Amino acid sequence: MTDNKAISTDERMRREFNEWAEAGRGEEMEQHHISITQQTLAMMALRPGERVLDLGCGAGWASRLLAKAVSGSEKPGQVIGLDVSDEMIRRARAGSTEYDNLMFVVGSAQQIPWEENFFDKVLSVESFYYYGDQEGALDELFRVMAPKGEFFILINLYKDNAYSLRWVEELKVPLQVRSEQEYIDLLREHAFEDVRAVRIPDLTPTPEEYSGKWFNNAEELRDFKRIGALLLIARKPDLVSPPKGYEVE
Template sequence: MTNNFHQQKENFFNLWAPYYDCLLTTGFYQAIHQRLLEYVELKENASVLDLGCGTGKLMSRLAAEFPTVRAIGLDLSPEMLREARVRNQYRKRLIFVSGRAESLSFADEQFDAVFCTMSFLHYPHPQQVFHQVSRVLAPCGRFYLVDGYRGENNFSSFIPWIGEMRLYNQQQREQLGTEAGFSAIAHYYLLPGILLTVFATRTEQS
């Protein structure tokens, strides 16, 4: 069932990839990224992972804002990755790889920051994602989770050609983080209905 779920998501995003950076979605994501960057702190020569990187827009913004950052973008869709590679203006610092957020193939404590922007709603096993992020994030690292938000009520939706999507409120995000060894240190509204939650590793909090 999980394989069918991932295949459905992959097929959908493969079809969407050539049109993903249309005017409407570009303006929407630009606004989110601009607000997100107001809360991002990265050290010199930081190593960054972007889950569900799509066409690489956020990574390009990070590379421009932080001239020494090196980032890896991970996505399920080969077509999204193809678009990202074609548009990559920072080839020495940004690379794009195929993979699933639930089973990351990176070393323990490899990254200083992990980003997940508007893709967490698609993941069928959110707790696995949190545990994987906790594993690959270095001590004193940050996990920046940006996704839709529908108040305190649970929200899930199923669209035949996209599959299931789920949104998580502040308490649910904090619980997912706690179970994976994180502390939620802040929540920020980036746009109406779009919430950023910043997580820190427990070693930093102790």
């Protein structure tokens, strides 16, 4: 029997999401997240030449949309997809061989294997509430984002959407649950500017009959989609972060 207490949260997530990936759930998530992601992409106002991080990229479908959005003949732009699950990353790479401005990296949001002051924009779809140390992840985002860079963190699990709280007991891994206001306070505490929260409804049609396990009927699913995902937007101030290991006097 595996002693879950003896392994790190990252390792638990790696094992759990490797299983999801092997069951084909990485690719499946596109249909569940595409509506809220497309609305978010429109708000990101991506431009050719920008450097973008897809944090918790899974099987990489959103990274590919980002790569298309920042490509251009003069300035190609660059997208990095990062995920703690090596099996998700293997599949993301296999599905993206035609992209020359897209790279996938195995690593944790709490220790982003990238240099300081690099990314103009960050997208994270349905991943942030899995991070055992959300504060550490925010510090890392701050470090790797370019001065005035912006992030767009999209989550369906938050206190103000009661339906989503049903997942907390059911999923096999620990989840972080905060309200919209608690997230806003947290982002401000981590020195981000222009902090905003927007609700993004899922605009896909709901079937008349619901037979899955998360909702009692189609009406509940419709209500969940109407309440929508929470999109957290914030900007890094116009300052240059020092490399890791150096402290500003």
